[in-house]
Amino acid sequence: MFRSVSKFSVPRGSAKVFFFRPFNMRGLTVDALNPAILNVQYAVRGELAIKAEEYRVQLKTNTAHGLPFNKIISSNIGNPQQTGLDQPPITFNRQVAALMEWPALAELARDAFPEDVIARAKELQSEIGTIGAxxxxxxxxxxxxxxxxxxxxxxxxxxxxxxxxxxxxxxxxxxxxxxxxxxxxxxxxxxxxxxxxxxxxxxxxxxxxxxxxxxxxxxxxxxxxxxxxxxxxxxxxxxxxxxxxxxxxxxxxxxxxxxxxxxxxxxxxxxxxxxxxxxxxxxxxxxxxxxxxxxxxxxxxxxxxxxxxxxxxxxxxxxxxxxxxxxxxxxxxxxxxxxxxxxxxxxxxxxxxxxxxxxxxxxxxxxRSPRPGDASYALWKTETDATHAALEQRTKTMAARLNALPGVSCVDSPGALYLFPRIRLPTAAIEAARKAGKEPDTFYALELLDDTGICVVSGSGFGQKEGQYHYRLTCLCPGVEEYVGALERFHRKFMERYGA
Ligand SMILES: Cc1ncc(COP(=O)(O)O)c(C=O)c1O
Structure with missing residues (x-):
């Protein structure tokens, strides 16, 4: 009637407490859940991102990893401050945040904070009280x-x-x-x-x-x-x-x-x-x-x-x-x-x-970012200008380089953080993808990851016209030369392998 006592059921130092599980108890099963949950798909953190994470662990823990790359390039997600993308946080924002976390810092490290930051934090503290409430x-x-x-x-x-x-x-x-x-x-x-x-x-x-x-x-x-x-x-x-x-x-x-x-x-x-x-x-x-x-x-x-x-x-x-x-x-x-x-x-x-x-x-x-005349304005302006300029320059460089590749066309996007190039895949690649049970652009993106460590999201995760293939990559990655170079080499090899 009852299954044997679970090996986790006896707390250390206690011989008296037992927890039993009935033999016929199935526990929580997927079919007991809201069926709508099974239909949810979120490609940005899907198969490709999971595999990239596995590679990342492999690179970190195994010096003889045998992979053809030494780092993962997280081009799949618009997460600007992620390690590897490294968009620096705005100093003003972090200084205000620090004083909101621990108001005593304003006295303990007075020289670390410009006047407008201290004033801003005081004002917010008087309106909010502690941020723990x-x-x-x-x-x-x-x-x-x-x-x-x-x-x-x-x-x-x-x-x-x-x-x-x-x-x-x-x-x-x-x-x-x-x-x-x-x-x-x-x-x-x-x-x-x-x-x-x-x-x-x-x-x-x-x-x-x-x-x-x-x-x-x-x-x-x-x-x-x-x-x-x-x-x-x-x-x-x-x-x-x-x-x-x-x-x-x-x-x-x-x-x-x-x-x-x-x-x-x-x-x-x-x-x-x-x-x-x-x-x-x-x-x-x-x-x-x-x-x-x-x-x-x-x-x-x-x-x-x-x-x-x-x-x-x-x-x-x-x-x-x-x-x-x-x-x-x-x-x-x-x-x-x-x-x-x-x-x-x-x-x-x-x-x-x-x-x-x-x-x-x-x-x-x-x-309420700093305004001209505020103590933090000059630094805020330098930091935000640098971020805008880096994004603009990477977007333009990447779009131009992608457009120069055979079978690729890419709208040079005027906004946001991404490019969404279209890839015209050879028939043999589409057939190989179908055989592998993958959408053709997912197949392409998986091979790109396996070959270069670059993680993108395939177009099927965002929706696209029947028979068309794309992928999304973020323009946040530093080191565009190295990164786009690897992407170009992969693309040419892939197209050759499948007879384009
Ligand atoms: C178009 C769009 N809307 C909303 C969000 C969600 O952003 P948040 O982090 O503010 O929830 C994202 C995130 O990438 C996005 O791209």
């Missing part, structure tokens, strides 16, 4: 006021701090909004293809339906209102109820930056089809061609048009020049959303108590 569920009111001021200065239109919600990164806000909008099994959310897989993963987990609309690679990954209209018509014909339009601007993985005329069309389209506009603007300060491709927020366009379209815009401290992914900070702003719905959003965030205080402080530093 829960805050208001919507986020510290003072920080929300600062976010609202940042939005007003950016757009030239008022922002209501009561309609700003601080979050644990943009992901938390996106997940909340998507789950609130999926009201029945026929609820559909329009998502760009290719897309950042947070969207498909969240929809899968909460049994919502993605309505894909394709971005136009031939037109530098442009977003097309007629393409979205066609996607809506198809979905409606299939009995799906479109609830919201997701736009990622600047785009991930494409790096495309929307122009205002297209944004206006999208706002009109949302009005016409009664859609909530979900604007993912986490890359708004990652711009590599500001003169030709400036960033305009959807909030500004909605207000300039005098539109009543419900809009939720997301921002984050994970990207931009801040790059504080691990701190988990972000916010979303609701515009044209009724108070009864704001109250429900508040009810839902209050279930989670509050966003991390360290992340909220990070948001405050992002929206």
């Amino acid at each position: 829960y805050s208001h569920s919507q986020g510290v009111p003072f920080i929300r006021k600062n976010v609202a001021r940042f939005i007003e200065e950016r757009d030239g239109y008022p922002s209501n701090p009561n309609h700003v919600f601080l979050t644990a990164g943009a992901s938390a806000g996106v997940t909340l909004l998507l789950t609130m909008l999926i009201s029945n099994p026929k609820s559909g959310i329009l998502i760009p293809i290719p897309q950042y897989p947070l969207y498909t993963a969240t929809l899968a987990a909460h049994s919502g339906l993605g309505i894909p609309y394709h971005l136009d690679e031939e037109a530098d990954w442009a977003t097309s209102a007629p393409e979205i209209e066609a996607a809506i018509a198809k979905a409606v014909a299939e009995g799906i109820e479109p609830k919201a339009l997701v736009v990622i601007n600047p785009g991930n993985p494409t790096g495309a930056v929307l122009d205002e005329a297209t944004m206006e069309q999208l706002v009109h389209l949302c009005a016409q089809h009664n859609l909530v506009l979900l604007a993912d603007e986490v890359y708004q300060s990652n711009l590599h061609a500001r003169a030709t491709h400036p960033f305009t927020s959807f909030k500004k366009v909605v207000r300039a048009l005098g539109s009543a379209v419900p809009l939720v815009s997301f921002h984050s401290i994970s990207k931009g020049v801040t790059g504080e992914c691990g701190r988990r900070g972000g916010y979303f702003e609701c515009a044209n959303i009724d108070e009864d719905i704001i109250a429900l959003v508040y009810k839902m965030v209050s279930v989670g108590l509050c966003p991390p205080l360290a992340g909220q402080v990070g948001v405050d530093c992002m929206v």
Whole structure:
């Protein structure tokens, strides 16, 4: 009837306590879980990233590792401060964070902190108290006021701090909004293809339906209102109820930056089809061609048009020049959303108590960076200029080198942190991939990893047109020469091996 006593069941020094497990107990099995979980896919940390991690351990623990490379290049993830990518944190942000963690430092190491940092930390301490306490569920009111001021200065239109919600990164806000909008099994959310897989993963987990609309690679990954209209018509014909339009601007993985005329069309389209506009603007300060491709927020366009379209815009401290992914900070702003719905959003965030205080402080530093005349301004400017310049230079160099390769075309992205080159794979490579049970671009990316230690994400993880193959790589890696050189050598070898 009972299985033998588990070998872990007798605590040391105790001969008397026994725990029994019934023989017929199966324990927790996969089929007992919410089946929706099984449909969730998140390629950014999928098969390739897992294999790269195994290689990383092998390189670290085994000097005779036998691998044809000596390091892993993490080009799969937009995690700027990750070891190997090494984007330096902004000194001002870290100094404020340090004083928030341990206020006594201001006295103990007075010379280490410029005056404006000490003043900022004191101000935040008086508003927050200790960061070890829960805050208001919507986020510290003072920080929300600062976010609202940042939005007003950016757009030239008022922002209501009561309609700003601080979050644990943009992901938390996106997940909340998507789950609130999926009201029945026929609820559909329009998502760009290719897309950042947070969207498909969240929809899968909460049994919502993605309505894909394709971005136009031939037109530098442009977003097309007629393409979205066609996607809506198809979905409606299939009995799906479109609830919201997701736009990622600047785009991930494409790096495309929307122009205002297209944004206006999208706002009109949302009005016409009664859609909530979900604007993912986490890359708004990652711009590599500001003169030709400036960033305009959807909030500004909605207000300039005098539109009543419900809009939720997301921002984050994970990207931009801040790059504080691990701190988990972000916010979303609701515009044209009724108070009864704001109250429900508040009810839902209050279930989670509050966003991390360290992340909220990070948001405050992002929206209130040092200004000319402040003691920290010169260093802040030098640091942020260097990060912008490195990203711009790497993006351009990599795009040019990729475009020079046979069978590769790559839109030179004006924004975000990535390139999304298209690879035209030889038939023999596609057949070899199918034989190996892999998507052809995953097969290519796995061979790239095995050969060079470069970890990218295959295009199938983001969605792409049938029969097309891509991969996404970040432009954050230092040492572009070495890195792109290895990529080029691999590509030529791969194409030769499969008879291109
Ligand atoms: C388009 C997009 N939205 C949201 C996120 C999530 O960012 P966060 O770290 O703020 O949750 C990412 C992260 O890569 C992203 O690329």
